[in-house]
Amino acid sequence: MLIATLQIILVVSICSGAEKPKKKSCKEHPQLSGACFKVKGRMSFSNGNPSVRIWPVGTDRMLGISEGRFYLEDYANVPENLVQQLNWENAMFADFTVCPFTDDEPGVMRYVCVESAENILIRKRK
Numbered sequence: 001m002l003i004a005t006l007q008i009i010l011v012v013s014i015c016s017g018a019e020k021p022k023k024k025s026c027k028e029h030p031q032l033s034g035a036c037f038k039v040k041g042r043m044s045f046s047n048g049n050p051s052v053r054i055w056p057v058g059t060d061r062m063l064g065i066s067e068g069r070f071y072l073e074d075y076a077n078v079p080e081n082l083v084q085q086l087n088w089e090n091a092m093f094a095d096f097t098v099c100p101f102t103d104d105e106p107g108v109m110r111y112v113c114v115e116s117a118e119n120i121l122i123r124k125r126k
Helices: 002-017
Strands: 037-045 052-056 063-065 090-100 110-124
Touching: 037 063
Parallel strands: 063 110
Antiparallel strands: 037 052, 037 090, 052 063, 090 110
């Protein structure tokens, strides 16, 4: 009886402790260089760094989702539910709310984090 009770206590404590602490949102990141803004774009995986990028539709620009330089453990640079929908075979078209880490400079990838996405459409990559 005592062993069964200890096993139950152990399982309950492991399960309750398994929850990850919720990360702070992108818009709260202390290294932002400006105000958040909306952009209609395509998010997909790419070779190189950063591997997750957003192409603003109708432009020749690229927004990089920072994975290293602006990574802080307690902050989400992209919501986990968005990343879970991506793979190398598809792309996500959406209205993204992004927050900049770097200034907008022509010819240079701008580093951002993603606060949210609306009107999400997942399409196979060609």
